[in-house]
Amino acid sequence: xxxxxxxxxxxxxxxxxxxxxxxxxxxxxxxxxxxxxxxxxxxxxxxxxxxxxxxxxxxxxxxxxxxxxxxxxxxxxxxxxxxxxxxxxxxxxxxxxxxxxxxxxxxxxxxxxxxxxxxxxxxxxxx
Numbered sequence: 525x526x527x528x529x530x531x532x533x534x535x536x537x538x539x540x541x542x543x544x545x546x547x548x549x550x551x552x553x554x555x556x557x558x559x560x561x562x563x564x565x566x567x568x569x570x571x572x573x574x575x576x577x578x579x580x581x582x583x584x585x586x587x588x589x590x591x592x593x594x595x596x597x598x599x600x601x602x603x604x605x606x607x608x609x610x611x612x613x614x615x616x617x618x619x620x621x622x623x624x625x626x627x628x629x630x631x632x633x634x635x636x637x638x639x640x641x642x643x644x645x646x647x648x649x650x651x
Contacts, residue, residue, distance in 0.1 A: 568591065573594075573612075575612060
């Protein structure tokens with residue numbers, strides 16, 4: 525009986541850590557990833573490819589891999605990367621799109637209102 529009580533006490537002590545393990549590991553992993561992305565963004569800022577560190581989040585991973593290749597290959601021959609000429613215009617365009625979406629988000633009807641208006645129109649039409 526003593527062994528059972530000891531194991532039960534151990535299980536009660538360890539259980540919260542086991543349950544929260546994935547939560548903490550996932551947050552830890554995302555934290556590391558965001559730090560590394562920001563380190564890469566600093567390199568891109570220092571080389572004139574983007575203006576601000578957070579600009580990196582306006583690029584998709586295909587574009588980002590092209591930018592990194594562009595930076596490395598042009599660094600090797602000592603010329604300015606080609607991405608420096610048009611990358612920031614893409615980022616600025618995407619910033620404007622996000623800003624418009626943020627402003628207009630409040631003006632969209634909610635899903636519950638759309639659903640209730642559809643159900644009313646069906647009941648009126650006899651469907």
